[in-house]
Amino acid sequence: MIFLLPREACGGGGAQRRRGALRELKKGPLHYASRWSPSPRCARSALGGREFATLLSAYYTALMTLLRFIAVLLFTIAGPASAQEFKLELPIACEFGKTCWVQQYPDHDAGPGASDYTCGGQTYDGHDGTDIRVLDTKSIADVVASAPGTVTGLRDGVEDRLARTPEDRAAIAKIECGNGVVIAHDGGYETQYCHMRNGSIAVKKGDAVAAGQKLGQVGYSGDAAFPHVHLSVRRNGDKLDPFSGAAATACDAPDQSMWSDSAAAKLAYVDGTLLRLGFASGKVEMEALEEGRISVDPPTDDWPALVTYVWAINLKKGDTIRIDLRKPDGQTLTNSVTLDRNKAQYVLFTGERRPATGWRKGAYRAAVKVERDGKTIVSRASEATIE
Numbered sequence: 425m426i427f428l429l430p431r432e433a434c435g436g437g438g439a440q441r442r443r444g445a446l447r448e449l450k451k452g453p454l455h456y457a458s459r460w461s462p463s464p465r466c467a468r469s470a471l472g473g474r475e476f477a478t479l480l481s482a483y484y485t486a487l488m489t490l491l492r493f494i495a496v497l498l499f500t501i502a503g504p505a506s507a508q509e510f511k512l513e514l515p516i517a518c519e520f521g522k523t524c525w526v527q528q529y530p531d532h533d534a535g536p537g538a539s540d541y542t543c544g545g546q547t548y549d550g551h552d553g554t555d556i557r558v559l560d561t562k563s564i565a566d567v568v569a570s571a572p573g574t575v576t577g578l579r580d581g582v583e584d585r586l587a588r589t590p591e592d593r594a595a596i597a598k599i600e601c602g603n604g605v606v607i608a609h610d611g612g613y614e615t616q617y618c619h620m621r622n623g624s625i626a627v628k629k630g631d632a633v634a635a636g637q638k639l640g641q642v643g644y645s646g647d648a649a650f651p652h653v654h655l656s657v658r659r660n661g662d663k664l665d666p667f668s669g670a671a672a673t674a675c676d677a678p679d680q681s682m683w684s685d686s687a688a689a690k691l692a693y694v695d696g697t698l699l700r701l702g703f704a705s706g707k708v709e710m711e712a713l714e715e716g717r718i719s720v721d722p723p724t725d726d727w728p729a730l731v732t733y734v735w736a737i738n739l740k741k742g743d744t745i746r747i748d749l750r751k752p753d754g755q756t757l758t759n760s761v762t763l764d765r766n767k768a769q770y771v772l773f774t775g776e777r778r779p780a781t782g783w784r785k786g787a788y789r790a791a792v793k794v795e796r797d798g799k800t801i802v803s804r805a806s807e808a809t810i811e
Contacts, residue, residue: 510571510613511684512666513635515655516556516642517566520690524565525697527652527737527768528555530665532675541667542693543675545766546738552663552672553618557652557737558642559699561586562716565642567617567653569607569633576614577606580625582645586714593647601654602646605639611659618654619646650714650769657682667691696743696794699735701804703790708733708773722808725783731775732790734804739767744795747772752786783810 518524529540531551540547558565561584582602587593596602601618603625608614621643627633644651657664665672669680681688704718705727712718713735723730732749739745746760759774772792791805 510609510611510682512570512615512657512682512687513568513684514556514687514690515567515570515615515617516653517568517636517638518556518558523563524556524558525699525737526554526691526694527557527650529667530554530663530672532665532668532672534673539675541665541672541675541679544693544695545740546768548768553616553654553656554666555652555654557650559651560714560716561644561651563642563651566638567605567620567640567642569635569637569639570615570655571607571609571613572634573607573609573613573615573632575605575627575629575631575633576608578625578627578629579604580620580623580640582622584622584643584645586644586711587647587649588711596646600647602648603640603643604646607633614658616654616656616658618656619643619648619652621645694738695796696739696802697737698792698794698802698804699737701734701790701792701806702732703788703806703808704731704733704773704775705729706731708735708771710735710769710771713771723783723788723810725810727778727783729775729777730783730788731773732788732806733771733773734792736770736772736792736794736802737768739763739770739794740796741765742796743767743801745770745772745792746795747774747790747792749774750789750791752784752788785810 514520516524526546528551529547530553531538531547531549532541532543533539533549536549538545538547538549538551579599579601580603582596582599585592587596601616603620603622604616604618605620605625605627606614606616617639619642620640622645624641624643626638626640633639642651642653648654655666657666662671664670664682666682667679669682683691700713702718702720703723705723706729708718708731730749732747734745734747736745741763744760744762746758749757751757757774757776759772761772763770787807787809789805789807791803793803794801
């Protein structure tokens with residue numbers, strides 16, 4: 425150990441100067457630093473044994489305090505800064521609110537219930553990722569890397585098939601992710617992208633990828649009830665909700681979003697979303713909408729029926745949804761329902777069969793409105809003309 429002592433305490437300058445130096449020294453082991461001299465022999469000769477031991481203990485305490493301070497400083501600079509620097513970009517190339525939407529969030533309810541990070545109901549029990557959907561199975565969108573990293577795992581070759589029944593889910597047991605990619609990032613972070621379109625994987629294991637680089641295309645392989653990309657985020661194996669920046673353990677956790685500013689703006693939480701308001705020539709089924717089998721053509725005089733429908737997602741128990749079809753003569757057909765439970769997806773329609781005399785010429789106006797707690801949360805109107 426190097427022992428530092430004022431030079432005057434070890435000779436030169438006479439006894440009076442040595443005594444003065446020792447008084448300065450005893451004010452504290454870090455005092456008088458500009459005049460220290462490394463000399464344990466000098467220290468023993470200048471001080472008595474008891475004083476020397478006391479001073480040695482003080483130096484040791486000061487040294488440990490300094491080392492702890494340095495450790496905290498290094499952690500403050502290196503640790504949190506590294507975590508702060510890990511930001512996620514969107515995992516999908518699409519136009520939010522028009523061609524893609526957030527369908528489900530990670531579940532923050534540790535019990536049998538389900539709650540997203542806002543304490544809302546846009547999730548289901550045990551869901552551990554973020555689902556960003558496209559409209560239907562015919563929609564094409566690229567899945568892209570949310571952050572730079574290295575591909576550590578992937579799967580391709582799983583059939584695209586919407587999982588609607590217990591039999592469907594049994595068929596994809598142990599490959600629920602379907603076609604997917606896993607990327608390792610600095611700082612122990614990892615992202616996983618699931619349900620990609622069969623044959624679309626565009627990377628290979630070991631590839632270094634940049635944020636925004638194409639990994640594949642949105643599909644519906646594995647345990648997918650609708651076409652979407654499921655993004656999971658982990659750090660050192662622990663699952664994280666990128667919207668809260670923490671493990672999904674409480675829905676009122678502090679908001680420390682892992683999204684970049686631009687991504688967070690596009691991913692702003694929405695209470696109820698209308699995917700489509702349109703016209704059809706007959707009854708509208710959810711399965712037909714999901715598979716892109718409902719025509720978007722305007723109504724014509726030979727349609728056997730004229731139906732207006734709304735396709736909505738993330739509605740809440742107690743919401744009232746109403747759809748109207750106003751005909752050219754001013755008569756209005758209406759259908760309205762108040763939901764008895766949360767609805768991840770919902771279809772409502774109204775209309776009538778073609779009269780024997782044919783459809784009246786003119787404009788047909790469709791309108792939908794969703795009310796929650798007496799207030800309109802979303803509405804839309806559309807018009808088509810039969811000539």
